[in-house]
Amino acid sequence: xxxxxxxxxxxxxxxxxxxxxxxxxxxxxxxxxxxxxxxxxxxxxxxxxxxxxxxxxxxxxxxxxxxxxxxxxxxxxxxxxxxxxxxxxxxxxxxxxxxxxxxxxxxxxxxxxxxxxxxxxxxxxxxxxxxxxxxxxxxxxxxxxxxxxxxxxxxxxxxxxxxxxxxxxxxxxxxxxxxxxxxxxxxxxxxxxxxxxxxxxxxxxxxxxxxxxxxxxxxxxxxxxxxxxxxxxxxxxxxxxxxxxxxxxxxxxxxxxxxxxxxxxxxxxxxxxxxxxxxxxxxxxxxxxxxxxxxxxxxxxxxxxxxxxxxxxxxxxxxxxxxxx
Amino acid sequence: xxxxxxxxxxxxxxxxxxxxxxxxxxxxxxxxxxxxxxxxxxxxxxxxxxxxxxxxxxxxxxxxxxxxxxxxxxxxxxxxxxxxxxxxxxxxxxxxxxxxxxxxxxxxxxxxxxxxxxxxxxxxxxxxxxxxxxxxxxxxxxxxxxxxxxxxxxxxxxxxxxxxxxxxxxxxxxxxxxxxxxxxxxxxxxxxxxxxxxxxxxxxxxxxxxxxxxxxxxxxxxxxxxxxxxxxxxxxxxxxxxxxxxxxxxxxxxxxxxxxxxxxxxxxxxxxxxxxxxxxxxxxxxxxxxxxxxxxxxxxxxxxxxxxxxxxxxxxxxxxxxxxxxxxxxxxxxxxxxx
Amino acid sequence: xxxxxxxxxxxxxxxxxxxxxxxxxxxxxxxxxxxxxxxxxxxxxxxxxxxxxxxxxxxxxxxxxxxxxxxxxxxxxxxxxxxxxxxxxxxxxxxxxxxxxxxxxxxxxxxxxxxxxxxxxxxxxxxxxxxxxxxxxxxxxxxxxxxxxxxxxxxxxxxxxxxxxxxxxxxxxxxxxxxxxxxxxxxxxxxxxxxxxxxxxxxxxxxxxxxxxxxxxxxxxxxxxxxx
Numbered sequence: 065x066x067x068x069x070x071x072x073x074x075x076x077x078x079x080x081x082x083x084x085x086x087x088x089x090x091x092x093x094x095x096x097x098x099x100x101x102x103x104x105x106x107x108x109x110x111x112x113x114x115x116x117x118x119x120x121x122x123x124x125x126x127x128x129x130x131x132x133x134x135x136x137x138x139x140x141x142x143x144x145x146x147x148x149x150x151x152x153x154x155x156x157x158x159x160x161x162x163x164x165x166x167x168x169x170x171x172x173x174x175x176x177x178x179x180x181x182x183x184x185x186x187x188x189x190x191x192x193x194x195x196x197x198x199x200x201x202x203x204x205x206x207x208x209x210x211x212x213x214x215x216x217x218x219x220x221x222x223x224x225x226x227x228x229x230x231x232x233x234x235x236x237x238x239x240x241x242x243x244x245x246x247x248x249x250x251x252x253x254x255x256x257x258x259x260x261x262x263x264x265x266x267x268x269x270x271x272x273x274x275x276x277x278x279x280x281x282x283x284x285x286x287x288x289x290x291x292x293x294x295x296x297x298x299x300x301x302x303x304x305x306x307x308x309x310x311x312x313x314x315x316x317x318x319x320x321x322x323x324x325x326x327x328x329x330x331x332x333x334x335x336x337x338x339x340x341x342x343x344x345x346x347x348x349x350x351x352x353x354x355x356x357x358x359x360x361x362x363x364x365x366x367x368x369x370x371x372x373x374x375x376x377x378x379x380x381x382x383x384x385x386x387x388x389x
Numbered sequence: 390x391x392x393x394x395x396x397x398x399x400x401x402x403x404x405x406x407x408x409x410x411x412x413x414x415x416x417x418x419x420x421x422x423x424x425x426x427x428x429x430x431x432x433x434x435x436x437x438x439x440x441x442x443x444x445x446x447x448x449x450x451x452x453x454x455x456x457x458x459x460x461x462x463x464x465x466x467x468x469x470x471x472x473x474x475x476x477x478x479x480x481x482x483x484x485x486x487x488x489x490x491x492x493x494x495x496x497x498x499x500x501x502x503x504x505x506x507x508x509x510x511x512x513x514x515x516x517x518x519x520x521x522x523x524x525x526x527x528x529x530x531x532x533x534x535x536x537x538x539x540x541x542x543x544x545x546x547x548x549x550x551x552x553x554x555x556x557x558x559x560x561x562x563x564x565x566x567x568x569x570x571x572x573x574x575x576x577x578x579x580x581x582x583x584x585x586x587x588x589x590x591x592x593x594x595x596x597x598x599x600x601x602x603x604x605x606x607x608x609x610x611x612x613x614x615x616x617x618x619x620x621x622x623x624x625x626x627x628x629x630x631x632x633x634x635x636x637x638x639x640x641x642x643x644x645x646x647x648x649x650x651x652x653x654x655x656x657x658x659x660x661x662x663x664x665x666x667x668x669x670x671x672x673x674x675x676x677x678x679x680x681x682x683x684x685x686x687x688x689x690x691x692x693x694x695x696x697x698x699x700x701x702x703x704x705x706x707x708x709x710x711x712x713x714x715x716x717x718x719x720x721x722x723x724x725x726x727x728x
Numbered sequence: 729x730x731x732x733x734x735x736x737x738x739x740x741x742x743x744x745x746x747x748x749x750x751x752x753x754x755x756x757x758x759x760x761x762x763x764x765x766x767x768x769x770x771x772x773x774x775x776x777x778x779x780x781x782x783x784x785x786x787x788x789x790x791x792x793x794x795x796x797x798x799x800x801x802x803x804x805x806x807x808x809x810x811x812x813x814x815x816x817x818x819x820x821x822x823x824x825x826x827x828x829x830x831x832x833x834x835x836x837x838x839x840x841x842x843x844x845x846x847x848x849x850x851x852x853x854x855x856x857x858x859x860x861x862x863x864x865x866x867x868x869x870x871x872x873x874x875x876x877x878x879x880x881x882x883x884x885x886x887x888x889x890x891x892x893x894x895x896x897x898x899x900x901x902x903x904x905x906x907x908x909x910x911x912x913x914x915x916x917x918x919x920x921x922x923x924x925x926x927x928x929x930x931x932x933x934x935x936x937x938x939x940x941x942x943x944x945x946x947x948x949x950x951x952x953x954x955x956x
Contacts (some may be wrong), residue, residue: 341668627805
């Protein structure tokens with residue numbers, strides 16, 4: 065319990081720290097939303113000043129931060145200058161899509177990476193293992209933008225999956241099941257890009273932790289006792305290798321969230337990514353901060369989940385708890 | 390031993406790559422800004438050794454002509470390839486003006502090794518010149534990051550306690566921020582339209598200053614364990630000052646980490662520049678960079694029909710893979726050498 | 729100084745060499761109490777007391793050569809020219825019965841026993857008056873122990889050194905020491921001349937140590953007697 069409380073407090077502090085950092089960065093920047101407007105001769109300086117006052121942009125820094133923090137607490141997350149509405153609904157709409165993409169990608173990354181990692185560990189040194197090592201090295205070294213463009217080019221030229229957006233035209237007219245199918249087809253491209261980018265990392269980590277366990281004395285003695293390979297794998301090796309894998313799961317979730325932004329923009333998936341990019345180009349201050357905060361929240365959340373899972377599964381941490389109590 | 394040989398090979402490959410890009414003016418046949426509007430979207434010119442009359446030692450290309458259907462080869466005219474010929478002027482390192490080019494064809498002919506873009510600019514030349522920008526950005530940003538990380542990590546690991554906690558706390562803060570969001574966000578709120586030089590400096594500062602956290606943590610770990618070694622304690626017993634200990638015993642331990650991190654960060658930062666420029670937040674036209682060259686691929690018809698414009702992606706892959714394998718090799722070499 | 733593990737022997741060693749600051753108490757080196765001195769004040773005394781660590785592997789930077797290790801104290805204290813330091817290294821190398829021709833070899837090329845000799849040479853560089861040997865022979869194998877112990881006794885005579893020999897190995901202590909202090913749970917529970925303490929241990933801790941050593945000694949003697 066104490067550990068849990070500690071972690072939560074730390075997470076909250078981190079979140080506040082992130083908010084301050086974000087705010088400072090955006091505020092210290094010389095540009096503003098009204099720069100474009102100023103260039104427009106039809107808009108008078110008085111109007112601009114009035115708008116600035118309306119949005120409270122002419123107040124000192126601390127006051128603006130306080131107002132924004134209050135807005136966050138209220139649930140509004142500030143006010144969008146471009147869309148002329150509170151930021152929160154905008155964020156939430158897009159966040160749902162980002163979460164859908166990220167969770168799907170995480171699921172498949174692990175569905176592929178976990179068995180692959182175990183298999184290559186079990187077949188250490190053999191042809192499969194060495195082949196996978198080369199493939200994973202290659203995948204790891206390629207920057208995500210290249211994977212994105214490559215798969216995009218492939219998809220566009222072969223027309224296997226629909227490219228761009230989340231739904232086809234005429235989506236509303238489809239039946240329930242067809243709707244799901246439509247979204248899934250659109251999900252395929254961005255999810256594949258994300259999966260290709262991260263499956264190698266998962267495979268390597270799983271392989272490493274399984275190997276570590278395989279070399280452990282307790283497993284060696286089990287083999288000496290003549291326990292069969294399959295039984296050995298499932299009842300002895302995997303439970304021991306589970307710990308690092310579980311904490312990795314939490315971190316991979318967090319990491320994929322960060323990586324999804326690029327993929328969303330390139331494939332046109334309507335998530336937080338395109339939102340933050342458009343808001344950035346339009347200098348819509350509070351939308352940008354809100355989106356950054358939200359993704360930071362997801363990442364911090366992912367880390368906390370990882371820690372909690374570890375706490376639940378690792379008896380050593382629980383024992384440490386008991387000692388401290 | 391095999392590792393060392395592999396490392397030498399990789400370093401050599403990287404040197405060749407960087408040299409080729411540094412000598413962009415020499416190797417590129419054309420000026421990157423020179424437009425040939427009539428030859429927009431020309432496919433790569435094939436270099437040939439065989440023709441109707443058989444094999445020729447000197448390679449040649451056919452002339453190209455443009456019409457409504459696009460750019461085609463005109464087999465009636467041949468242009469042999471010349472090496473070390475005089476072409477357009479360019480500057481070496483911005484100072485020396487010369488016009489010697491590695492290869493090319495006579496003025497009437499065109500050799501577009503990687504085709505042309507929407508304005509008829511030679512993609513191959515732009516690739517080389519763009520590489521100057523992209524690689525320079527990656528290398529400089531890496532330098533900034535590692536400089537900051539080395540100082541912060543060393544101070545944090547060596548002096549410990551409050552300094553350590555606060556520095557590592559802020560590192561954790563930075564690590565929480567999804568880098569791309571942060572990058573875009575920070576870049577956004579700086580003036581969008583600056584001179585190319587200012588943009589470049591801004592770009593490398595932003596990219597460089599965001600990534601200090603992870604290397605700083607690694608260096609801190611190394612410094613922390615080095616600080617507690619018995620031989621450091623013994624040197625203290627001889628009356629050594631902190632400065633001596635840091636210089637003689639602690640700093641050398643960090644070189645391995647710094648080297649590996651450098652090899653890992655350079656390709657990441659080159660990719661970061663590419664991403665920013667891809668979205669129009671980085672280097673702006675007409676200065677080429679691998680990122681802004683790729684941004685034309687955001688148009689559907691370009692992506693489908695003009696595959697040669699993917700060349701910068703290939704360049705990114707080659708750079709990234711080479712650096713990554715180097716990093717991996719260094720990492721294993723260091724591990725096998727640690728006593 | 730003898731005692732079982734955790735009795736505080738190493739802490740005493742670190743305090744005496746001022747690698748750690750004692751919370752309370754006094755440490756008299758000649759006429760001066762060095763326990764309370766500040767960092768700047770202690771500098772001149774640093775050359776008077778030196779320490780030899782237990783593990784010869786971790787007590788020296790593996791990237792350095794033997795010469796660099798031995799001359800380091802002089803370098804830190806800023807004494808002498810490069811030639812002086814080199815000459816000093818050669819002299820000490822010979823004194824610890826290693827060839828001066830090996831001066832430029834890396835530390836990693838030496839065996840445990842040889843490294844400990846180099847550690848001794850390094851400690852002697854500043855011509856100290858006191859050497860603290862914190863389990864310095866415990867990490868070596870038996871035959872090497874005997875050789876290094878003999879070397880230590882020769883050096884003591886040659887350089888008029890005072891040794892603070894910390895160990896849990898009673899027979900070794902019996903051979904090398906004049907005076908024994910027995911530590912238990914952070915306190916010295918008994919001390920006196922070697923012969924007296926061993927033949928007539930009064931404190932239960934001392935009796936335990938002497939008894940255990942005697943037990944093994946008797947078994948060894950019996951085995952030797954049986955084979956003769």
